[in-house]
Amino acid sequence: MARINLWDLFPVYTRNCFIDVPDSDVETFTAAMTKEFADVYIGFQRKDHAYYERRRYHKAFYSLNTGDGIEGETIHTAPSSEELYMDKLTQEQLSAAFVALTETQRRRIKAHVIYGITVTDIALAEGAAKSSVSESITRGVRKMKNILQNF
Numbered sequence: 001m002a003r004i005n006l007w008d009l010f011p012v013y014t015r016n017c018f019i020d021v022p023d024s025d026v027e028t029f030t031a032a033m034t035k036e037f038a039d040v041y042i043g044f045q046r047k048d049h050a051y052y053e054r055r056r057y058h059k060a061f062y063s064l065n066t067g068d069g070i071e072g073e074t075i076h077t078a079p080s081s082e083e084l085y086m087d088k089l090t091q092e093q094l095s096a097a098f099v100a101l102t103e104t105q106r107r108r109i110k111a112h113v114i115y116g117i118t119v120t121d122i123a124l125a126e127g128a129a130k131s132s133v134s135e136s137i138t139r140g141v142r143k144m145k146n147i148l149q150n151f
Contacts, residue, residue, distance in 0.1 A: 006041070006042070017045070026134065084134065085142060093148060097144040105137070108140065112137055
């Protein structure tokens with residue numbers, strides 16, 4: 001490995017900046033080196049050093065992403081009783097709106113929205129026209145929307 005000093009290539013730099021290059025690529029690397037590349041490289045070096053210094057100063061020699069649950073416990077808090085009650089009401093309202101649909105609309109909406117089956121596949125499975133399946137889903141969703149707006 002050869003060490004190249006960017007200060008030798010670009011005298012505008014006020015201090016030494018060394019990079020390691022394989023011996024076979026020294027001439028090619030030196031010829032292809034541009035000032036923009038050197039600026040980017042020095043910028044990365046500065047950010048890396050700043051990160052190291054912040055870690056050293058705060059004595060943070062561990063990662064919160066290690067999977068030991070530290071991060072998960074601090075981010076996820078238990079829902080309050082009010083949130084639990086609102087979730088229960090929402091579920092009840094959705095269930096009531098879903099039950100108000102016809103059996104065909106329920107089946108088609110469940111297949112399309114929940115299971116992600118395309119309208120074409122639903123029509124083929126039921127032996128119905130694609131337009132009737134699409135219209136049934138649209139009317140069912142509209143009916144659920146009207147029911148949920150009244151709550």
